[in-house]
Amino acid sequence: MTLDSNVPGGPLAEKWDRHRFESKLVNPANRRRYTIIVVGTGLAGASAASSLGELGYNVLSFCIQDSPRRAHSIAAQGGINAAKNYQNDGDSIHRLFYDTVKGGDYRSREANVYRLAQLSVNIIDQCVAQGVPFAREYGGMLDNRSFGGAQVSRTFYARGQTGQQLLLGAYQSLMRQVEKGTVRSLPNREMLDLVLVNGQARGVIIRNLITGELERYAADAVLLCTGGYGTAYYLSTNAVGSNVTASWRAHKRGAYFANPCFTQIHPTCIPVSGSAQSKLTLMSESLRNDGRVWVPKNPGERRPPQQIPEEDRDYYLERRYPSFGNLVPRDVASRNAKAVCDEGRGVGESGLAVYLDFADAIKRLGLEVIRGRYGNLFDMYTKITDEDPYRLPMRIYPAIHYTMGGLWVDYNLMSTIPGLHVLGEANFSDHGANRLGASALMQGLADGYFVIPYTLAHYLAGSTLPAVSVDHEAFREAEAGVQGQIDRLLAVKGSRTPRQLHRELGQVLWDNVGMARSEASLRTALARIPQLREEFWQNVSVPGPKNNLNKNLEYAGRVADYLEFAEVLTLDALHRTESCGGHFRDESQTPDGEAQRDDENFSYVAAWEFQGVGKAPALHKEPLTFEYVKPTQRSYK
Amino acid sequence: MRIFLKVWRQASPDAQGRFVDYTAEDVSPDMSFLEMLDVVNERLIMQGEDPIAFDSDCREGICGTCGFMVSGIAHGPDPGTTVCQLHMRRFKDGMRLTLEPWRARAFQVLKDLVVDRSAFDRIIQAGGYTSVNVGGAPDGNAVLVGKTASDKAMDSAACIGCGACVAACKNASAALFTSAKISQMALLPQGQVERFQRVVKMVDRHDEEGFGSCSNEGECEAVCPKEIPITNIARMNREYFRALLFSRD
Structure with missing residues (x-):
C-alpha cells in the first residue's frame, strides 16, 4: 500500500483554504443521520465531539474516566501557543510554522504544521469566548510568556493550569451538546476493539468498566482521540490510566503505526524517589523562563546548594547555548541533564538530578511576582519533596512525557483504515521528532475544533456507507x-x-x-x-x-x-x-x-504495518519534502 | 513504617458493605497515600484476592478522580491536598486509619471506595458554559477583562470536581462545586449574557440530583483540595436572588 498524505496542491499558505473549498459538505439536514463515535475526551476528543454535535451529527462520546472532564489533558500546565503577535515581538504564522518544523527536527509534514500555525489564532478566540480565564495584563489584554524553542512570547496561559482550563472549556461545550441531545456521553467505558465492515471503520467493542459487560456500538466513522503511549515506560508524567490499548488494537486491525521511536523526555520533572513510585510529576517548562539550571562543577560535590559559590557552579545550558540558554528545546535540555549526571555531577541522593534555581529571579523580581507566576507549581513541589523551592533550588530530572509518534494519518487526519480518524497526541502528524512546549494543547484543539469538522464531512459525503447493525x-x-x-x-x-x-x-x-x-x-x-x-x-x-x-x-x-x-x-x-x-x-x-540527522537516508515517516504478535511488522515509508524550511543542523547556540 | 487500615469493602452497589482490616507493611515516608494502597493491593493480588477498588488517574492533584475519607476527613488531614498528593510522612508508625467512600445520597457507592459522581456532570450540563459554537468567536483581545476579575474567575475555575465538598457536608450539599462554576462565569464578561438563566438552571438541577442545601457550616471549604472559598456560595445565592428579581425570561 502506498501512503498518500493527500496534501492539497498550491502554495503553502493557501492549501488549507483551498482544501476547505474543495472538500465535500454534508447538508445540515442530513448530518443527524450520521453517527460518529469519538473515543477519548481530552482536548482533541472533547473538542471534536462538541464541534460535531454543534454541527448536528449524532455523536457517541466514550471515555475510560468516570467523567469526560478528567482526561489527562487536564494535567497540562504551562500554556498554549498561538501566532497572535500580541506582543509585537516579531511573531507570525510563518514563524510559528518555522519554529515547529525546526523544533521537530525536520521530521514533520510542512503542510500539516502550517495549518496548525494558522489555526492557532482561532483557538485562542474560541477559548476566550468560552470563558477560559487566561492570564491578563492590568489593562485587560491577554498576557503571554515565552517557552522553550522560541524567541518570541506567544504562549497563552491560565496560571499553571492551562490544560485544566482549556479542557474544562471543551468539556463544558460537550456537556452543552449532551443537554441538547446531539452527543451521548458514555463514561467508564474502554474501547477494546475496532470493528471493520467492508474495510471501513464502522464500530467499536466497548467494555463497560462498572458492570464488566461488553457492549457493541455501530457508526459511520470512528475518531480515536486516546492520547499517547508514554505509559509503556511505566514511570512517566502521564496519568496512571493513560494507555496505548485503543491505538494498539486499531493497529492490529490495519492502522499503521508511525514513528513510534519519537518519544519526548521532558527535562523538568521531580526525580524518582522510591521503588513504590507510581508516576513522575512534571514541573512546567515555563519554570525555565525564570529558573536557572545548574550542577556543581566538580563531580562528588557534597555541599548543600546554597553553600556552593558561583565559581563552583556550572550553568551548563547558558554556557553551551548562549542564545537560547535555559530555554533550549526539551530534547536538548534532557540530553544535557543526562550528560552532566553521567559525568558524576548530578545532585540529590541518587545523583540523578540537576538544580533549577530561582534565587536570581526572586532577587530580581521579588518573591510575590514569582509566587504569582509559579505558586501552584512550587506548592506541588513542596508537597511531593518536602522542600521549599523559594529557599532551595528545585531538583529536577527528565522523564517520559509525550509521544510524537502515533497512528499514521493523512492531511485529513484519516488513518490507513477508511473512516478511522485519529486526533491529538494519538496521531503522529505535527511535531516531527520533538514537540515544542505549549504545542500539544494547540494541536489537540486544532484537530478537534477546526480540522475534523471539515475533513470528516468530506469523508462522509464521499463514501458509500451501507447501514450496519451491531448484529453484523x-x-x-x-x-x-x-x-x-x-x-x-x-x-x-x-x-x-x-x-x-x-x-x-x-x-x-x-x-x-x-x-x-x-x-x-x-x-x-x-x-x-x-x-x-x-x-x-x-x-x-x-x-x-x-x-x-x-x-x-x-x-x-x-x-x-x-x-x-x-x-x-x-x-x-x-x-x-x-x-x-x-x-x-x-x-x-x-x-x-x-x-x-541523516537526511539523505531518513527524511521519511516510518509507518509500520502489523503482521502478527512477535512477527516483524512491515515498514512503509512516506517521504518528507521540505519546500519552505530548508533542513539544517538544528542549532540553539 | 507500618500502618493499620480499616477499609470499607462493598462488592457492588446493591451488596452489603463492611469494614475489613489490612496492614500496610514497609511503608516509606516518601510514598504517596495511594502508593501505600498500591502496595497493599499488590499483596492481595499475589494472594489471589480481589484488590481494594479506589479511583485515581493523574496522581498529581488536578484530575479530581481520587478521593475518599481518611479517618473521617475528605482527602485526609493535609489542607489543600488531594489524597494522591498526601504523603505518608504525614503519618506515624503504627497509626490506625479508617478509609471510607464519599457518602452522599447523590453519590452511589459502586465498589469499595469508588462512587458515582455523574450528578456533577449533569449540573454542568444544565448551564455551566457559555453558549457559543465554534466558528464565530471575535478576537481574543476584543473584550478586555480586568486582571482582578480574571484572577478571581480563575480562583473559582480551579475546582477539580472531586466531590470532597459533598462528602464533608452534613447535608451532602454540592453548593461549593455548583457555585464555583457560577462564580467563574458571573465574574467574566463572557458569562453575562446567560447570567440569569445559568444560575437558576444549575441550582435547580443541583436540587433535583438529590444534593442537600447549604447551611453555612464551611466544612466544604475546609476540605477542598483547591481551597475554593465559601464566598462562592454567597455569590451564588446573590446571583440566584438577582435572577429571580430581575430576570425577564
Missing part, C-alpha cells in the same frame, strides 16, 4: 475476540501482578530505548520484551470478578498491549540509525555531542 458478523467476531482475551487473562492465575511486569518492561525501555539508544541497547530490549510477554501470559495474576468493576483486570489488558507495542517501538528505534529530536542514537552525533 463483524461485531460478533470482534466481541468474541475481546471476550476470549479477558477469559485468558483470568485463567492464568499466576503469581505475578500486572504492575510488577509493567514495571519490569518500563525499566527495560527506559534503560535501552530512553534518552540515548544504541544498536546494542536496542537489541538487548528486543531480546527481553518477548521473554516478558511470555512471562506475563504464563504467570500473571488477575483475581476478582469479570462482570463487575475490576481495575486490575482493566490494567492487565493494557499491560498485555504494552508488551506487544514495545517491540514495534524498539524496532523503529533500531531501524532509524540517525539521531533526530527525541530519538538520540549514540552512533550518530556531531563532534560536540549534538544529534546528527
Whole structure:
C-alpha cells in the first residue's frame, strides 16, 4: 500500500483554504443521520465531539474516566501557543510554522504544521469566548510568556493550569451538546476493539468498566482521540490510566503505526524517589523562563546548594547555548541533564538530578511576582519533596512525557483504515521528532475544533456507507475476540501482578530505548520484551470478578498491549540509525555531542504495518519534502 | 513504617458493605497515600484476592478522580491536598486509619471506595458554559477583562470536581462545586449574557440530583483540595436572588 498524505496542491499558505473549498459538505439536514463515535475526551476528543454535535451529527462520546472532564489533558500546565503577535515581538504564522518544523527536527509534514500555525489564532478566540480565564495584563489584554524553542512570547496561559482550563472549556461545550441531545456521553467505558465492515471503520467493542459487560456500538466513522503511549515506560508524567490499548488494537486491525521511536523526555520533572513510585510529576517548562539550571562543577560535590559559590557552579545550558540558554528545546535540555549526571555531577541522593534555581529571579523580581507566576507549581513541589523551592533550588530530572509518534494519518487526519480518524497526541502528524512546549494543547484543539469538522464531512459525503447493525458478523467476531482475551487473562492465575511486569518492561525501555539508544541497547530490549510477554501470559495474576468493576483486570489488558507495542517501538528505534529530536542514537552525533540527522537516508515517516504478535511488522515509508524550511543542523547556540 | 487500615469493602452497589482490616507493611515516608494502597493491593493480588477498588488517574492533584475519607476527613488531614498528593510522612508508625467512600445520597457507592459522581456532570450540563459554537468567536483581545476579575474567575475555575465538598457536608450539599462554576462565569464578561438563566438552571438541577442545601457550616471549604472559598456560595445565592428579581425570561 502506498501512503498518500493527500496534501492539497498550491502554495503553502493557501492549501488549507483551498482544501476547505474543495472538500465535500454534508447538508445540515442530513448530518443527524450520521453517527460518529469519538473515543477519548481530552482536548482533541472533547473538542471534536462538541464541534460535531454543534454541527448536528449524532455523536457517541466514550471515555475510560468516570467523567469526560478528567482526561489527562487536564494535567497540562504551562500554556498554549498561538501566532497572535500580541506582543509585537516579531511573531507570525510563518514563524510559528518555522519554529515547529525546526523544533521537530525536520521530521514533520510542512503542510500539516502550517495549518496548525494558522489555526492557532482561532483557538485562542474560541477559548476566550468560552470563558477560559487566561492570564491578563492590568489593562485587560491577554498576557503571554515565552517557552522553550522560541524567541518570541506567544504562549497563552491560565496560571499553571492551562490544560485544566482549556479542557474544562471543551468539556463544558460537550456537556452543552449532551443537554441538547446531539452527543451521548458514555463514561467508564474502554474501547477494546475496532470493528471493520467492508474495510471501513464502522464500530467499536466497548467494555463497560462498572458492570464488566461488553457492549457493541455501530457508526459511520470512528475518531480515536486516546492520547499517547508514554505509559509503556511505566514511570512517566502521564496519568496512571493513560494507555496505548485503543491505538494498539486499531493497529492490529490495519492502522499503521508511525514513528513510534519519537518519544519526548521532558527535562523538568521531580526525580524518582522510591521503588513504590507510581508516576513522575512534571514541573512546567515555563519554570525555565525564570529558573536557572545548574550542577556543581566538580563531580562528588557534597555541599548543600546554597553553600556552593558561583565559581563552583556550572550553568551548563547558558554556557553551551548562549542564545537560547535555559530555554533550549526539551530534547536538548534532557540530553544535557543526562550528560552532566553521567559525568558524576548530578545532585540529590541518587545523583540523578540537576538544580533549577530561582534565587536570581526572586532577587530580581521579588518573591510575590514569582509566587504569582509559579505558586501552584512550587506548592506541588513542596508537597511531593518536602522542600521549599523559594529557599532551595528545585531538583529536577527528565522523564517520559509525550509521544510524537502515533497512528499514521493523512492531511485529513484519516488513518490507513477508511473512516478511522485519529486526533491529538494519538496521531503522529505535527511535531516531527520533538514537540515544542505549549504545542500539544494547540494541536489537540486544532484537530478537534477546526480540522475534523471539515475533513470528516468530506469523508462522509464521499463514501458509500451501507447501514450496519451491531448484529453484523463483524461485531460478533470482534466481541468474541475481546471476550476470549479477558477469559485468558483470568485463567492464568499466576503469581505475578500486572504492575510488577509493567514495571519490569518500563525499566527495560527506559534503560535501552530512553534518552540515548544504541544498536546494542536496542537489541538487548528486543531480546527481553518477548521473554516478558511470555512471562506475563504464563504467570500473571488477575483475581476478582469479570462482570463487575475490576481495575486490575482493566490494567492487565493494557499491560498485555504494552508488551506487544514495545517491540514495534524498539524496532523503529533500531531501524532509524540517525539521531533526530527525541530519538538520540549514540552512533550518530556531531563532534560536540549534538544529534546528527541523516537526511539523505531518513527524511521519511516510518509507518509500520502489523503482521502478527512477535512477527516483524512491515515498514512503509512516506517521504518528507521540505519546500519552505530548508533542513539544517538544528542549532540553539 | 507500618500502618493499620480499616477499609470499607462493598462488592457492588446493591451488596452489603463492611469494614475489613489490612496492614500496610514497609511503608516509606516518601510514598504517596495511594502508593501505600498500591502496595497493599499488590499483596492481595499475589494472594489471589480481589484488590481494594479506589479511583485515581493523574496522581498529581488536578484530575479530581481520587478521593475518599481518611479517618473521617475528605482527602485526609493535609489542607489543600488531594489524597494522591498526601504523603505518608504525614503519618506515624503504627497509626490506625479508617478509609471510607464519599457518602452522599447523590453519590452511589459502586465498589469499595469508588462512587458515582455523574450528578456533577449533569449540573454542568444544565448551564455551566457559555453558549457559543465554534466558528464565530471575535478576537481574543476584543473584550478586555480586568486582571482582578480574571484572577478571581480563575480562583473559582480551579475546582477539580472531586466531590470532597459533598462528602464533608452534613447535608451532602454540592453548593461549593455548583457555585464555583457560577462564580467563574458571573465574574467574566463572557458569562453575562446567560447570567440569569445559568444560575437558576444549575441550582435547580443541583436540587433535583438529590444534593442537600447549604447551611453555612464551611466544612466544604475546609476540605477542598483547591481551597475554593465559601464566598462562592454567597455569590451564588446573590446571583440566584438577582435572577429571580430581575430576570425577564
